[in-house]
Amino acid sequence: MLVLGLESSAHTFGAGISDGGKILANEKAMYKIGATGMIPAEVAETHVENAEGVISAALEKAGILPSDLEGICYTAGPGMGPCLQVAQIAARALASKLKIRIVGVNHCVAHAEITREMGRLSDPIMLYVSGGNSQILALSERPFRHYSVIGETFDIGVGNMLDNFARAANLFPAWGSSVEKASAGGRYLELPYTVKGMDFSFTGLLTRATELTGKVPVNDLSYSVQETAFSELCEATERAILLKGKKEIGVCGGVAQNSRLRQMLQSMASEQGIRFGFAPNEYNADNGGMIAFAGERLLSEGISWKLGECRISQRYRVDSAYVPGG
């Protein structure tokens, strides 16, 4: 089934096309994050400007016409309200014009599902790490098939923490990959470490690291922030693996692009004698391809939304979303 997926929950407007689980196109345009971070209304404006171009580029890449589309889907949440609206409105307009079925997709489910597919995982403990979210997920069949939350951040997402630290330390551009670059050759400094069972926290770490900026070498600090935060994630994930008796680990979301985090998870998986998998980076960053992929599965099971009922929800919980298949 030829399906177009639209994503605009944060700084990326993405359009992807999926057909029978194969991604034919995955185009995107990103809002440039400056010194002030993301102002939702401004980001949404940029998405409006980029939407048409990105969608056209995706259709062209897939070599299809809009009239070939059989279904359309969009990110219904979680995310920033004004940003989510852009993909929702574009999807509704197209569905109405083309008279095809439409469905909203949970952003976290899309990340986890594309990673399960491309990382060749069947029933993993999935560490989902991005700017707004940091959760440990596992598939659960009751009362309906969904990702249940085994562990979660008490406060902010690990990506948000890295971005904030990058801004405080004057790293440019102010996001996680700059922290990763700056960490080369660093030495370890003691920073607050908080894990409670399978939950974790990053605000204490961020506050202390921000206080230390300018007082200690930036590469030592970047290195220590990464090591501390990722160790928290690994410890909580390892506990989840043992509790649930799972044989696979996956990592997804924007921070899954970090090679040190992957290395640590690989080391833990090897020690436990289990498999570790992840998707190519293009699918760890926000993208429309994963929305098309997850949405196509919903539509193939006959699940779609009426045009008038196409909602968005800033706080769309991952564990309230149905996961197709099984």
Next chain:
Amino acid sequence: MKLIAKGAEACIYSLSAFGKEFVLKRRERKDYRVPELDLRLRAERTRSEARTMLRLHAIGVRVPGLIALGKFSICMEKLEGMLLKDTQKTGGIFTEVGKALALMHDNGTVHGDLTPANVMICNSLPYLIDFGLSSFTNGAEDKAMDLLLMKRAVSSRLYKSLEEAYLTNSRTGKEVILRLADVEKRGRYQNRNLE
């Protein structure tokens, strides 16, 4: 020394000395984290666990007796029994767990990971084990988390026995139960099932 169990952060060995059986819990090195952080976490947690065991023993909460303490390991008395998760669960046992928890909380100690896997049944009496995540605090939130973990892990009938005993025996029981209702309202815990 014989390995009898392997947890997320520690290995449990059984060993015999002076004609008696003991248990040794050793926090193992994790290769994924840098040595500085690894040494710090293992040493801190071992010390904190030993401190909690001593304090609980002193106030009369049933815990394994502490025999010897190393930098990353604790040698303790071996309890002959089964984990609560593997035995027939009765209201009577949960009443006893509720009493123990009340005594522990009133003395400013929280367990931090209270599940049926961390209660050992020995001569029909519950012993609390595994204090790796315990802390010394009088915060209602931390105490409520102890109750919440157990509530999520067992049937509502068994939990009821625990909560009733807890309320009767703890000075701050009412405040903690009220906070528990608060914690449960937060979205993040609504669908959580830890089995």
